[in-house]
Amino acid sequence: MKRHTDREYEAELSSLRERVLLMGAKVEEMIQASIRALVERDSALAQAMIEFDHQINRLELETDELCMRVLAKRQPVASDLRFITIALKLVTDLERCGDLAVNICERVLELNEEPPMRSNQGMLLMATAAESMIHDALDAFVQGDPERAQQVIARDKVVNDQYTEMVRGLLTYMMEDPRNIYRATRLQSIGKYLERIGDHATNVAEMVVFMVKGKDIRHLGSRGA
Amino acid sequence: MSEKMKAEALRCWFGKSPALKGVSMPVVAEKVTAIIGPSGCGKSTFIRCLNRMHELVPGARVEGRVLLDGADIYGNGVDPVRVRRRVGMVFQKPNPFPTMSIRDNVLAGPRLNGLSVPDAEELVERTLRRVALWDEVKDVLGRSGTSLSGGQQQRLCIARAIALEPEVVLMDEPCSALDPIATAKVEELIHELGERYTIVIVTHNMQQAARVSHYTAFFYLGELVEYTDTNSLFTKPSDSRTEDYITGRFG
Numbered sequence: 452m453k454r455h456t457d458r459e460y461e462a463e464l465s466s467l468r469e470r471v472l473l474m475g476a477k478v479e480e481m482i483q484a485s486i487r488a489l490v491e492r493d494s495a496l497a498q499a500m501i502e503f504d505h506q507i508n509r510l511e512l513e514t515d516e517l518c519m520r521v522l523a524k525r526q527p528v529a530s531d532l533r534f535i536t537i538a539l540k541l542v543t544d545l546e547r548c549g550d551l552a553v554n555i556c557e558r559v560l561e562l563n564e565e566p567p568m569r570s571n572q573g574m575l576l577m578a579t580a581a582e583s584m585i586h587d588a589l590d591a592f593v594q595g596d597p598e599r600a601q602q603v604i605a606r607d608k609v610v611n612d613q614y615t616e617m618v619r620g621l622l623t624y625m626m627e628d629p630r631n632i633y634r635a636t637r638l639q640s641i642g643k644y645l646e647r648i649g650d651h652a653t654n655v656a657e658m659v660v661f662m663v664k665g666k667d668i669r670h671l672g673s674r675g676a
Numbered sequence: 677m678s679e680k681m682k683a684e685a686l687r688c689w690f691g692k693s694p695a696l697k698g699v700s701m702p703v704v705a706e707k708v709t710a711i712i713g714p715s716g717c718g719k720s721t722f723i724r725c726l727n728r729m730h731e732l733v734p735g736a737r738v739e740g741r742v743l744l745d746g747a748d749i750y751g752n753g754v755d756p757v758r759v760r761r762r763v764g765m766v767f768q769k770p771n772p773f774p775t776m777s778i779r780d781n782v783l784a785g786p787r788l789n790g791l792s793v794p795d796a797e798e799l800v801e802r803t804l805r806r807v808a809l810w811d812e813v814k815d816v817l818g819r820s821g822t823s824l825s826g827g828q829q830q831r832l833c834i835a836r837a838i839a840l841e842p843e844v845v846l847m848d849e850p851c852s853a854l855d856p857i858a859t860a861k862v863e864e865l866i867h868e869l870g871e872r873y874t875i876v877i878v879t880h881n882m883q884q885a886a887r888v889s890h891y892t893a894f895f896y897l898g899e900l901v902e903y904t905d906t907n908s909l910f911t912k913p914s915d916s917r918t919e920d921y922i923t924g925r926f927g
Contacts, residue, residue, distance in 0.1 A: 453925040460924065526883055528910045528922045665912030 452530070460525055464534070467517050468593075471538050471545075474510040475589040478545050479582060481507070481552040482648060486578040488556060489641065494563045497556035507549035514542045530662075537662045541592070544651040548585060551644040551651075558637045558644075568624070568634050573617040574642060580610050581645040584652035591659045600663075603656035610649035617642045679743075680705035680844060680874040681726060681763075686740035688721060688730055695721040697898040698740070703844070708870040710889035710906065711878045714926065717895040719878045723846045726876065727763035728756040744844070761789055764842035768849040770829035772821030772836070778804075779817040781832055785840040799839060807835040807865055827858020831865060838873065845869065847877040851884065863888050882922055886910045894918045 455461040481500055488497040518539045521527060527535055562568075584603050591599035621635040621642075657669050681703035688696045696718045703709050703726070711719040724730040725738055728749060741748045749759045764785075772781045782800045786793050793799055800817065804810040809831045813824070821832050830850060837845055847866070851859040866888045869875060879885050885892050886906060893903040894915075902909065902918045913919045920926050 453920055455924050456926060457924055528882070528886070529913050529919050531923045532911060 460521075463517070463521050463525075464531065467514065467521065467535070467538055470510060470514050470517065471541060472589065472593060474507060474514065474542060474545050475585070475592075477503075477507055477510070478548045478552070479586055479589075481549055482555075482578070482582045482585065485552045485555040485559065486575070486582075488559045489562070490575065492559075492563050492567065494560055497559040497563075500556045501553050504549050504553045507546055511542045511546040514538060530665075533662045533665060537592075537658045541655055541658055544654045548648050548651050551648050554644050555641050558641050562634055562637050565634050568631065568638070573613060573620060574638065574645075577610060577613040577617065577642060577645045580606065580613060581648040581652065584610065584649050585655070588652045588655040588659065591656060592662070595659070595663045597660045597663045600656040600659040604653050607649050607653045610646055614642050614646040677707075678705045679703065680745065682741075682743040683722070683725070684741040684743065686722070686725055686738070686742060688725055688736065688738040690721075690733065691735040695898055696725070699895075699898075699900045701893055701900055701903045703874060703876055704891055705874050706871065707890040708866060708875045708877060708888055709891045709893065710885035711876065711893050711895060712880075712882055712885050712922075713895035713901075714921065715880075716897075718898040719895045720848055722895065723765075723848060723876050723878055726844070726846055727760045727765060729760070729765065731756070757789075761840055762842055763844040763846060764837035764840060765846045765848065766830070766834050766837050766850050769853050770826055770833050772824070772829050772832050774820065774822050776821060777818045778813050778821050778824070778832060781821040782835050782839050785836055789840065791840075803835045803839045806838060806869070807831045808861065808868075809835060825858065827854050827861055830854060830858070830862055834862075834865065834869075838869070842873070844874040844876065847875065849878055849880060852880065859884075882910075894921060896921070 455464070481503060484496055484500050487493065488500065518535050521535055525531070584606055587599060588603045591597070591603065618639055621639050624631045625635045660666065660668050679702040682701070684700050686696055686699045687694065699718075699722060711722060713719045721730060726742060730736050730738060738750060742750060744759070744762065748754070749763075772778075773784055776784060779796075779800050782803050783793060783796055786799070801810060801814075804813060809828060812828060816823075821829060824832060830853075834845075834850070850866075851862050854862060863884065866875060866877065870888075870890070877885070877888065889906045891903065892906045892909045894901045894909070894913075894917075896917055902913060902915045904914070909918065910922065913922065
């Protein structure tokens with residue numbers, strides 16, 4: 452796309468894009484680290500990630516402020532308007548992902564007080580799937596690639612199915628031995644957090660489709676004719 | 677949605693240089709249509725063709741058709757003065773007749789057209805109310821029109837245009853000489869008049885087009901690039917030249 456005649460405006464938009472990407476990169480890092488803390492039973496890492504969330508929150512505030520400023524000063528239209536409104540919404544989803552990673556770490560801290568349970572292969576698969584959804588949704592955002600975004604949306608079902616499968620496994624554990632209940636419910640929560648991260652990635656991907664094509668693909672079933 | 681006017685393959689020239697290169701678009705009845713585009717794109721020329729004012733310029737020439745209620749205003753035997761009575765115009769710079777009072781400015785149209793005005797006072801009040809100027813000028817109707825502020829003068833010019841009860845009102849940059857408050861008042865007025873009259877407004881101010889119009893046409897180099905409803909044009913234009921122009925990526 453051509454550059455703006457006004458260079459300062461162009462710089463504001465690039466700075467906004469960079470800030471959203473930085474936030475996305477930090478969220479990905481948090482999700483990865485929180486799962487590593489689970490697998491490696493690393494309480495120090497879990498604690499560090501809970502602290503790290505402040506950086507995400509600060510980036511959300513900065514991005515919101517920058518969007519407000521551009522809206523007030525430039526009255527953006529067309530693709531610029533779609534980009535800015537999407538950035539405003541996208542950071543909310545990213546910030547929620549950061550919160551969910553914090554929730555994972557909180558459950559990890561609780562689990563690490565208990566003896567280890569049998570390793571859960573399903574959880575790792577799910578974590579990888581959810582984290583790669585966020586990664587690809589952000590890539591689609593950077594490259595303005597609606598096909599890639601559509602693929603992310605399709606993958607949400609995979610994560611949902613993995614979660615259902617994992618809950619079934621955990622139920623079996625709990626029925627086998629009531630002493631597993633405390634840990635199994637923690638693991639089930641972590642699974643739910645990952646499933647929610649997949650949902651947020653889907654939101655981001657839907658926004659990318661809107662940003663590029665100007666076509667809203669959300670809630671297609673609930674529109675009047 | 678009915679078409680009040682329609683340009684069909686409209687081409688026109690100033691001497692040998694083409695100003696419009698085949699423009700076809702409708703003007704929807706009782707809606708506001710905005711024409712945007714950079715200087716020299718043909719937007720003012722276009723609206724001047726809609727009431728046969730373009731031909732008043734020496735050496736100017738028009739081809740194609742302009743339909744008003746389905747009849748070509750360039751057809752044989754059509755009286756341009758009658759066309760202009762049905763399709764009025766408001767200009768960039770407020771231009772009340774300087775030697776006339778506020779009252780006489782309102783009445784100028786009907787009088788110059790030789791129409792009888794049975795109840796002049798009623799027409800003056802009704803028209804000035806319609807342009808939201810009555811309360812501000814009702815006690816000074818005998819004063820010169822040029823004694824008013826710029827914004828008031830422009831509303832007086834709009835009053836003068838609509839006193840003839842035209843069917844279409846063309847406005848050529850009606851707010852470009854006004855301050856933001858006067859602009860807001862004129863925009864509010866355009867919005868209200870748009871429910872009763874068919875309005876075509878040429879503007880350099882894209883936000884203004886976005887605010888006041890229902891339909892927007894983007895002209896570039898004498899061609900119509902895109903015509904669509906205003907909401908779509910400013911959120912999702914379909915032509916990349918429109919996108920570049922409205923987002924400020926031109927030149």
